[in-house]
Amino acid sequence: MLQLENISKTFNKGSINENKVFDNFNINIDNGDFVCIVGSNGAGKSTFLNIVSGKVPVDSGRITLDKLDITEEKEFERCKKISRIFQDPSLGTIPSMTIYENMSIAKNKGNSFGLSFLKEKRKEKHFRELLEVFDLGLEDKLHNPISQLSGGQRQSLALLIAVLGNPELLLLDEHTAALDPKTSEIVMDITDKIVKEKNLSTLMVTHNIDHAIRYGNRIIMFHRGEVLIDLSGEEKEKLTKEKLLSLFKDMNDRSFFS
Numbered sequence: 001m002l003q004l005e006n007i008s009k010t011f012n013k014g015s016i017n018e019n020k021v022f023d024n025f026n027i028n029i030d031n032g033d034f035v036c037i038v039g040s041n042g043a044g045k046s047t048f049l050n051i052v053s054g055k056v057p058v059d060s061g062r063i064t065l066d067k068l069d070i071t072e073e074k075e076f077e078r079c080k081k082i083s084r085i086f087q088d089p090s091l092g093t094i095p096s097m098t099i100y101e102n103m104s105i106a107k108n109k110g111n112s113f114g115l116s117f118l119k120e121k122r123k124e125k126h127f128r129e130l131l132e133v134f135d136l137g138l139e140d141k142l143h144n145p146i147s148q149l150s151g152g153q154r155q156s157l158a159l160l161i162a163v164l165g166n167p168e169l170l171l172l173d174e175h176t177a178a179l180d181p182k183t184s185e186i187v188m189d190i191t192d193k194i195v196k197e198k199n200l201s202t203l204m205v206t207h208n209i210d211h212a213i214r215y216g217n218r219i220i221m222f223h224r225g226e227v228l229i230d231l232s233g234e235e236k237e238k239l240t241k242e243k244l245l246s247l248f249k250d251m252n253d254r255s256f257f258s
């Protein structure tokens with residue numbers, strides 16, 4: 001469903017800081033894939049998400065989403081189909097507005113509802129029900145500003161908001177990295193629940209190898225703008241941390257000498 005063909009991207013072209021991150025890069029992501037993306041610093045993980053989301057334009061190549069060529073679409077156009085959550089819990093929601101208002105805006109994304117929608121009581125009931133599933137007490141804070149929530153509550157809410165408009169693709173950019181370990185586990189469980197329930201095609205960049213092994217049906221390791229390891233299905237299910245690290249060493253040695 002998501003296809004990147006012959007993507008090339010060089011930052012600061014023609015300057016002494018020229019940096020070729022992708023050179024004829026190709027990848028296919030199937031519908032319903034939950035892909036965990038790992039790799040060393042500077043491997044190109046965030047740039048990959050930036051290219052998919054439209055934040056970073058490509059120099060050449062083609063991006064298609066459900067067979068539709070989106071290469072030339074700007075970020076604001078793609079955001080109707082592609083939702084993204086960042087590491088910083090303050091992004092993804094409007095802190096000065098209440099949970100209810102944030103959810104209403106997300107629900108209206110791409111639709112032409114008026115403000116009267118905000119007053120619909122049945123929507124309030126619906127939002128409460130959605131929040132109750134998290135078991136974080138967010139349903140009792142429906143009319144509190146987002147700024148009063150903890151980082152974990154905000155990230156959970158950002159997730160809910162990201163999927164309210166039924167995106168075709170969800171991008172998670174180290175979305176648990178700024179949380180304490182316990183909250184990070186809670187948010188990952190919530191993520192997994194939402195992704196499975198909605199059968200959402202998801203790309204998750206993480207530095208947490210345990211999460212990358214435990215969650216998703218596919219794991220990709222980036223290295224210097226290339227896919228070094230790509231495992232799915234049974235191979236992914238059987239993967240251990242030790243096996244992944246030894247695979248990385250083997251592949252890295254091989255790419256170094258080739």
Ligand SMILES: Nc1ncnc2c1ncn2[C@@H]1O[C@H](COP(=O)(O)OP(=O)(O)OP(=O)(O)O)[C@@H](O)[C@H]1O
Nearest residue numbers: 011012019021039040041042043044045046047048
């Ligand atoms: N906007 C930009 N302008 C110039 N160079 C950039 C830009 N964005 C990324 N880069 C460079 O591209 C390379 C890949 O960066 P990227 O952020 O994609 O790596 P990453 O795998 O996400 O790393 P990390 O794990 O450290 O977040 C790096 O060398 C980085 O400095």
